[in-house]
Amino acid sequence: MNIDLSEEAAEYGRQAVRAFEAAGGDDLVRQAEREPKRRAALVGPVLDELGALDLDPRGDAAELEAAAALCRAAGYFAVPFPVAERLSRPAGADGLLVVDGARPAAAVAGLDLSWTAVTLDGRRCDAAARAPEGPPRTSAFVTGLDLRPAGAGGECARDLALGLVLPCWTLLGMLDRAIDLTREHVLLREQFGQALARFQGVRFQLTEAEVERSGAEALAKYALWSVQDHRGEAADDALALRLAAVEAADVVFRVAHQLHGAFGFCDEAFLSWLSRYGQPLRRLPLGPAGTRDRLTRSLGRRGLTGPFGEARERAAR
Amino acid sequence: MTGVRGTAHDLAEFRAEVRGWCREHIPADWRRAQTGVPEEEFVAFQKEWFQELRRAGFAVPHWPREWGGGMPVAEQIILYQELAAHDAPRLVLAFVAIHHAAATLLAAGTDEQRRRHLPAILDGEIWAQGFSEPGAGSDLAALSTTARRQDDGYVVNGQKVWASGAAHADWCLLLARTDPGAPKRRGISYFLLDMSTPGIDVRPIRQATGESHFCEIFLDDVVIPRTCLVGRENDGWRVAQETLGAERGMTMLELAERLGNAGFRWLLETCARPGPGGARPVDDALVADRLAGFETELTALRALCRDLVERHDAGTPGPADASVVKLFYSELLQRMTGFGAEIAGPAAHAELRKPLSSGWESGAWALDFIGSWEWTIPGGTSEIQRTIIGERGLGLPREPRGGR
Ligand SMILES: Cc1cc2nc3c(=O)[nH]c(=O)nc-3n(C[C@H](O)[C@H](O)[C@H](O)COP(=O)(O)OP(=O)(O)OC[C@H]3O[C@@H](n4cnc5c(N)ncnc54)[C@H](O)[C@@H]3O)c2cc1C
Numbered sequence: 114m115n116i117d118l119s120e121e122a123a124e125y126g127r128q129a130v131r132a133f134e135a136a137g138g139d140d141l142v143r144q145a146e147r148e149p150k151r152r153a154a155l156v157g158p159v160l161d162e163l164g165a166l167d168l169d170p171r172g173d174a175a176e177l178e179a180a181a182a183l184c185r186a187a188g189y190f191a192v193p194f195p196v197a198e199r200l201s202r203p204a205g206a207d208g209l210l211v212v213d214g215a216r217p218a219a220a221v222a223g224l225d226l227s228w229t230a231v232t233l234d235g236r237r238c239d240a241a242a243r244a245p246e247g248p249p250r251t252s253a254f255v256t257g258l259d260l261r262p263a264g265a266g267g268e269c270a271r272d273l274a275l276g277l278v279l280p281c282w283t284l285l286g287m288l289d290r291a292i293d294l295t296r297e298h299v300l301l302r303e304q305f306g307q308a309l310a311r312f313q314g315v316r317f318q319l320t321e322a323e324v325e326r327s328g329a330e331a332l333a334k335y336a337l338w339s340v341q342d343h344r345g346e347a348a349d350d351a352l353a354l355r356l357a358a359v360e361a362a363d364v365v366f367r368v369a370h371q372l373h374g375a376f377g378f379c380d381e382a383f384l385s386w387l388s389r390y391g392q393p394l395r396r397l398p399l400g401p402a403g404t405r406d407r408l409t410r411s412l413g414r415r416g417l418t419g420p421f422g423e424a425r426e427r428a429a430r
Numbered sequence: 431m432t433g434v435r436g437t438a439h440d441l442a443e444f445r446a447e448v449r450g451w452c453r454e455h456i457p458a459d460w461r462r463a464q465t466g467v468p469e470e471e472f473v474a475f476q477k478e479w480f481q482e483l484r485r486a487g488f489a490v491p492h493w494p495r496e497w498g499g500g501m502p503v504a505e506q507i508i509l510y511q512e513l514a515a516h517d518a519p520r521l522v523l524a525f526v527a528i529h530h531a532a533a534t535l536l537a538a539g540t541d542e543q544r545r546r547h548l549p550a551i552l553d554g555e556i557w558a559q560g561f562s563e564p565g566a567g568s569d570l571a572a573l574s575t576t577a578r579r580q581d582d583g584y585v586v587n588g589q590k591v592w593a594s595g596a597a598h599a600d601w602c603l604l605l606a607r608t609d610p611g612a613p614k615r616r617g618i619s620y621f622l623l624d625m626s627t628p629g630i631d632v633r634p635i636r637q638a639t640g641e642s643h644f645c646e647i648f649l650d651d652v653v654i655p656r657t658c659l660v661g662r663e664n665d666g667w668r669v670a671q672e673t674l675g676a677e678r679g680m681t682m683l684e685l686a687e688r689l690g691n692a693g694f695r696w697l698l699e700t701c702a703r704p705g706p707g708g709a710r711p712v713d714d715a716l717v718a719d720r721l722a723g724f725e726t727e728l729t730a731l732r733a734l735c736r737d738l739v740e741r742h743d744a745g746t747p748g749p750a751d752a753s754v755v756k757l758f759y760s761e762l763l764q765r766m767t768g769f770g771a772e773i774a775g776p777a778a779h780a781e782l783r784k785p786l787s788s789g790w791e792s793g794a795w796a797l798d799f800i801g802s803w804e805w806t807i808p809g810g811t812s813e814i815q816r817t818i819i820g821e822r823g824l825g826l827p828r829e830p831r832g833g834r
Pocket of ligand 1: 314374375376558560561566568591592595808809811
């Protein structure tokens, strides 16, 4: 079992970073906030250029990896568009949203797209986005969804796994960026006559955040492999990844803000945009406690299979 | 509110008096009314509320009697407990004036400065604090705004940042370098800056929470008369150190009481509200467990604050007590608002505005949580507090630091 992304997928991810950068990079989200109606127009051409919508993450293992790499690149710039959700679309819809059936919502305000939603308990629905309640400045493009049952699709478990895993790759890209921004900041910013990076109290916090981030990265690769391999437990692996990713995000963003000082709260700092536009990914469909609860109930006393599960089973026999 | 009370009976009587006052004078619907109001209305409300407190003798209880205060510490504790329990609006705008400005004037100001400003503060004069600079945050002594002697005053040039509420300020506490040649802490002077002086440009900074209470202050050949120097020239660092922490105790006690009263009450209410599936979060054992944990921590925080003000009053404060309290409060605030945001779920994110004049906990959990991240930064970051606790509290050796 090799859970690392293929070299092609990694290269595709690097291309995606360059393409988003060329299209405005950090300015994409700033522009989209000013002109929310234009967000599809801002991002669409980049996705076209990358041939993003020709990827077949459901059917082709290599393209699934490329899709993950693309989501990660989008997260790096807090690209104001549901890239992962578009990529994981089932046949007949423009995108897939995993929702909490009791409070369906997603960051899809103001887009003219048709959505399929799958609830955490595996029901498939058609979803229509309501008009957003507030400006993106405060809503981060989140809006409520009206769901209509769409009959059994048969693929629900797979929808759920894919629909959870790809957005985690977007979040992972955000964590990469939060760490990079913070690292640059503490190297550059001097207080008491030296770079902040020289203070052990600063270094230890940043390393703690990096440990969390890399843990989430390892699980992201594993859960992707589990989807790729059509594992029966892929949905559980996806939920486990989601829990790890949102917990890592709590630590990474707390540390990033703390080490940025007051600067991190003002618009001039990209961290402020990243942490605002990262909120939907961290809270939807469920935040850490809700996710943990789901996972626990789903696993019961069975536990996760995990990368070493089969070996464990063999040893027990 | 005169006469020294001290017996349990007197204190109980005082508490009853304050309660009665709170019931009569706290505007019942201020939270709703102050949500989403324009800035001017917030300012007007703050000023009115200050005068209401003043009429009762509750605005500046910590000041000396001759300036309009003189309330014994035991009574101040009760006052803040009751204001918090009745969810009174917080004095946001007057904060720097009644605490930092007053403490500075009382400790180091001339008689004339006190006569000029203390009564004016009671009449509503608003103050801001212009200490931090782009290059001087935690390392405040590195500040580079200069004040050059000229005629009978000083000419000031430089830039200040993060000055809370400066857009509304009449006056500003200002630190500037008067002797560029001296070691960095010995060349700083403390000034009172009239914000209507020509050459001052105040610009609000857009912030994560969507408000802008931070401001930048640009100072371009601003003239400050010599009468506005506080303490001796080049002795500003010492003055700032003495007065910065002077009010830490009672202001922390007020914040802790607010968190323990209205804050915890909001949290309980949020947890008791049935979710979309009909179940109440509070019926979940894990949620109940977290709530119990918070209640325990709140009790400890309130006890710590009380201890801090009493020891301060008795002249026996520990060298790191204030740091322990600030660190504990700000991290508890983050945990509590984070938990609130989580329990309230996505719905909390639809709440786009919180009542102005509230504390750091308003029940708009998502906004409160984002706001709480700020608390571990000002007035000495959590790292600086930890350093102080290590060095002054535990007597550990100083960290090696360049440039000191
Ligand atoms: C809500 C808010 C209100 C404020 N209001 C005012 C105001 O009214 N007036 C005013 O003058 N200022 C105000 N400030 C500014 C505040 O005083 C500074 O933000 C604070 O001093 C920290 O400075 P900084 O933001 O530049 O962070 P930095 O000093 O750059 O610190 C960045 C990070 O490095 C860490 N660090 C720095 N030095 C060390 C060290 N030696 N060891 C370990 N870690 C270290 C810090 O703890 C922090 O995590 C306010 C700030 C906030 C957030």
